Amino acid sequence: MRAIELLAYWEGRLVTNRLMSWFGLSRQQASADIKRYNTLYNPHALIHDPSVKGYVPKASFQPVLTTAHINEYLNMLSGLVSESHALIAMPEPNLAAVQLPDRSVCPEVIREVLRACRNQSTLKMIYASMQNPQWHERMISPHTLVYTGFRWHVRAYCHQSKQFKDFLLSRIARTPVVVAIESV
Structure with missing residues (x-):
């Protein structure tokens, strides 16, 4: 579902072929997943557009399952992310991380x-x-x-x-x- 949202947001369209090749889905399953996202997670956010042979996000589209940050999308495309996003309740006191400035991209x-x-x-x-x-x-x-x-x-x-x-x-x-x- 996260992939559906990121593809729609960053690419401005979503086609079933992309989901089929990435996840080994049948066309019916890819269509069902898009419908599920459009019904359960972000109602009516994606509109079927025959000219692109797929779905496009409404102008008012807002992500609900992702942050829709550029790094999230590009990391997904490059395979740099794992599905585990563990939260550490007690961080190590002798560790520090420097946050890089956020460079936004339209x-x-x-x-x-x-x-x-x-x-x-x-x-x-x-x-x-x-x-x-x-x-x-x-x-x-x-x-x-x-x-x-x-x-x-x-x-x-x-x-x-x-x-x-x-x-x-x-x-x-x-x-x-x-x-x-x-x-x-």
Whole structure:
């Protein structure tokens, strides 16, 4: 059920084929699981859309089973999470953890980057890098999302510098736009 919610939220659509391949489900079982989520957990949050051959979240969609944090979604995709989320009642007194700052990423940005990776598309985006902290336009052809242990990046061919680079997802200003490669 958590996978249904995260896929719908971050990808903006949910198709039964994805659940079938991930969990080894039949189409009927995948459809039944979506219906169960849509009935028991988040009533009427997903709408069947024939144009995408699947379900899309309503504009008012709010996650109820997950935090819908970008790391939760990307960790699920990469298989970095386990199902055990144990709570330690008495933490060790001689342990400390440094919390990294939360770098928020818009779902619309992730949706377009993932779509471009899958479709081998080129994106026009507004980006601020460490070397150039002012917002500026970039044309990239993304192919992989990469987790460094601290942050998520998209590995992409940069058409301006004519080389492959890593672009931090949280530094993309707004939803990227797919462009034809000829216009680059």
